[in-house]
Amino acid sequence: MARFEPHPSRRPAVVTGASSGIGAATATALAMAGHPVALGARRAERCEELAATIRAGGGEAFAHPLDVADGDSVKAFAQAAAENLGAVEVVVSSAGDLHAQRLDELDSDDFAAQVQVHLVGAHRLVSAFAPGMVARRRGDIVFVSSDVVRSPRTRMGAYVAAKSGVEGMARQMQMELEGTGVRASLVRPGPTSTGMGMNWDAETTGKVLEEWVKWGHARHPYFLRPSDVAAAVAAVVGMPRGAHLTLVEVQPEAPLEER
Ligand SMILES: NC(=O)c1ccc[n+]([C@@H]2O[C@H](COP(=O)([O-])OP(=O)(O)OC[C@H]3O[C@@H](n4cnc5c(N)ncnc54)[C@H](OP(=O)(O)O)[C@@H]3O)[C@@H](O)[C@H]2O)c1
Numbered sequence: 310m311a312r313f314e315p316h317p318s319r320r321p322a323v324v325t326g327a328s329s330g331i332g333a334a335t336a337t338a339l340a341m342a343g344h345p346v347a348l349g350a351r352r353a354e355r356c357e358e359l360a361a362t363i364r365a366g367g368g369e370a371f372a373h374p375l376d377v378a379d380g381d382s383v384k385a386f387a388q389a390a391a392e393n394l395g396a397v398e399v400v401v402s403s404a405g406d407l408h409a410q411r412l413d414e415l416d417s418d419d420f421a422a423q424v425q426v427h428l429v430g431a432h433r434l435v436s437a438f439a440p441g442m443v444a445r446r447r448g449d450i451v452f453v454s455s456d457v458v459r460s461p462r463t464r465m466g467a468y469v470a471a472k473s474g475v476e477g478m479a480r481q482m483q484m485e486l487e488g489t490g491v492r493a494s495l496v497r498p499g500p501t502s503t504g505m506g507m508n509w510d511a512e513t514t515g516k517v518l519e520e521w522v523k524w525g526h527a528r529h530p531y532f533l534r535p536s537d538v539a540a541a542v543a544a545v546v547g548m549p550r551g552a553h554l555t556l557v558e559v560q561p562e563a564p565l566e567e568r
Pocket of ligand 1 (some may be wrong): 325351352377506
């Protein structure tokens with residue numbers, strides 16, 4: 310006899326940060342894998358455009374405004390997702406932003422704002438969706454973390470602290486959820502070409518890249534594409550029940566060289 314029921318055929322998924330980058334690519338990948346998807350971000354019109362594209366391709370998608378830094382917004386998003394798609398089986402936490410400043414220069418309110426989005430925002434999703442999953446005895450919650458947790462990068466102190474908190478929270482959830490059928494997982498991308506960092510001025514970008522070289526981070530020039538990270542998220546969510554990809558780190562392959 311199978312130890313676990315297989316995944317249900319219909320697995321509605323919510324993706325935060327779905328207006329851009331990794332979140333948008335993940336919503337697309339999950340829709341292509343057959344999940345009905347709820348897309349959330351502050352730029353709801355961009356989510357709606359992507360949802361319309363998914364629907365035009367034969368998928369099921371729904372968009373709703375979402376600010377993960379606002380508890381009421383998360384509750385409204387969660388309610389709308391369940392009303393439109395049914396009980397949520399998969400949550401992907403990808404919303405985030407990044408301000409490139411040294412910790413000694415960073416205002417504590419700005420530090421707190423980044424923790425609000427990355428860490429408290431992720432926990433708001435847990436509060437909204439995990440109890441239903443535990444009651445149904447199945448579900449996937451995927452946190453998009455960052456390789457900065459393993460190897461911090463300068464000028465990203467609040468981000469490093471927040472993502473370290475996300476990984477600590479996810480590891481603890483893996484213990485607390487053991488035996489419930491609910492899998493909490495981490496996908497930890499390396500450098501990825503997205504909207505992140507695109508709003509920095511040229512001087513800031515130059516300094517960040519100089520320091521990456523100084524600290525040995527810029528080993529080669531290739532970045533991941535958002536679809537690469539989305540493929541990792543889809544693999545985590547697509548694992549058969551009874552097995553759990555607890556942490557997947559994704560790095561860009563280096564350019565091929567002569568041997
Ligand atoms: N790019 C990288 O190199 C890299 C590496 C490791 C990890 N990551 C992680 O990957 C995740 C996605 O980032 P990305 O690289 O894809 O960057 P991106 O293209 O800038 O996307 C960030 C997304 O987060 C959303 N967002 C920001 N603040 C939000 C809020 N308060 N409420 C709801 N949504 C919010 C943005 O949408 P709105 O502005 O419309 O709200 C956008 O959709 C982040 O968690 C990031 O830390 C990125």
